[in-house]
Amino acid sequence: MKILTDLWAFLIFPGFVFMAVLGMLVSWIDRKVTARVQYRVGPPLLQPLWDLLKLLGKETVVPRGASRLAFFGAPLIGLAGAVFVGTMVGVAMFFGEGFYGDLIVAIYMLVLPSLAIIMGGIASKNPLASVGASREMKLIVGYELPFILALLVPVIQSGGQLRLTGLLEHQYANGSFAASISGVIALVVVILCMQAKMGLVPFDQAEAETELTGGALIEYSGPALAIYKLTKMLMFYAVPMFVVAVLWGGFGGLTAWGIALGVVKYLVLVVLMTLIRNTNPRLRIEHAVKFFWGVVSVLAVCSVVLAAIGTYLGIEWM
């Protein structure tokens, strides 16, 4: 029975199907908001679904000399990572279940889609794809440091909790982490890192449509490209949900009011990402790494220090 419920959680709710539906909806919101910002009408509601169906119906061209195993394996690895992290966050938020250290596992799993892009880019034997992959690598090296530092803040504030459920329960009891100064700084840092994790402008150097014409995904077509697009949609669900759960109070105790508030927080994060991506130009890769290792890392260190002092002295607003 345990296996059946686990399978249900991974495949239907809150796993793959649930995530895919929500992810498509959110990626439509992203495109629609983008269109409205640019004074356009934007795509219809079912557009992400049609895109995926169309890609699934096309052929996948494997470039001559490419490694078939890595070329087809990479998108699946990315998809698996996105589903895994989304399921973990969903199970923690809806059912209050988890295992010890699942916060750390979630951090690892969040890197998998980016690793998949690197792997696919290198496997496809195209110079532009290789440039895209190398940029993605540099970007990961850049944003992971402040991301993990910022995620230390809730761990410190809750007294060493490494479980998602533990963090959520601590927030249900004592209010969200983002209600303190260190929490707010950590939230800002995490939002910036989230932007890079999702590969959105100003940190979309790996895909860079105008210079690299699709970057690491340049050689992908048909179902393999569909899986990459689907992974991105799933990440549109998983990453902001993870941030809401870890830093911003989650669903506030699974009441109707709490869930509504949680959905609003989630949508705020999504629209914020879209607005950032529409009002900024793409940074050059060295500027992006400098940005993350400079300003953002300093902010993250500040938030960790503040959280440590606040917890040590028992000052709640720090």
Add this chain to the structure above:
Amino acid sequence: MGVTVKALMKSPWVFHVSAGGCNGCDIEVLDCLTPRFDIERFGAVLVGSVRHADALLVTGAMNRKSAYRLKELYRQAAKPCLVIAIGACACGQGIFRGSYAMVQPLDELLPPGVVTAYIPGCPPKPEAMIAGLG
């Protein structure tokens, strides 16, 4: 109509090939993306890689240099991929018909039946292109 064809019509990602045109049609193609015409309403997106393309928008009269490249691009595209001839030159070589620099019209160069829409005009209006795409 099967799901595949319906989905293809609902989300045609277009790739822009300039095969020796005078740039007039190319600018009109870009017009389709502006807020005034916005082809994303119909699911069409301009993509940068020919592997992602569902429709090649070909402008220009297809001279000796570009004919080879167009054939190569069509070979690289993931099938099913449509080709749409935009402008008088792409439809039937226009005023360059019979010139020493021209090889063949677009639809004779590619396999038969691949060119699915001809949008005449010099240059055609964005409305005409949208009608041809749909």
